[in-house]
Amino acid sequence: MSLNVVILAAGMGTRLGRPHPKPLTPIADGRSILRQQLDHLRATFGADAHITIVVGFKMDLIMEAAASDAAFVYNVLGVPIAAGVLYPFFGLLLSPMIAAAAMSFSSVSVIANALRLRSSRL
Numbered sequence: 001m002s003l004n005v006v007i008l009a010a011g012m013g014t015r016l017g018r019p020h021p022k023p024l025t026p027i028a029d030g031r032s033i034l035r036q037q038l039d040h041l042r043a044t045f046g047a048d049a050h051i052t053i054v055v056g057f058k059m060d061l062i063m064e065a066a067a068s069d070a071a072f073v074y075n076v077l078g079v080p081i082a083a084g085v086l087y088p089f090f091g092l093l094l095s096p097m098i099a100a101a102a103m104s105f106s107s108v109s110v111i112a113n114a115l116r117l118r119s120s121r122l
Helices: 033-048 059-065 078-083 096-118
Strands: 003-009 049-055 071-074
Touching: 003 033, 033 049, 033 059, 049 059
Parallel strands: 003 049, 049 071
Antiparallel strands: none
């Protein structure tokens, strides 16, 4: 049985205060967050896991770090949808309130995980 896995790796890492994308942030054992995820997926599911990584910011670095382990998709949907590209064709607009809520939840999630990681030994 095959398993499809999607990893969202488009984070910029600015809230973590790092000069590189968030997925490439090193953890205690020297691996990056992304490498740890890939290693765990391979150890658990082996070749049955078909991994796709959604990239954005500094995608070349992320693609280089995981080139042999996954397929890549560039995050091209979010910004055009928020800008209203679908409105003339389908009448769809992204409400600013929904976009703000999504960004707020993202920030809360990043801060909560950063605080959790700060107090644990990985």
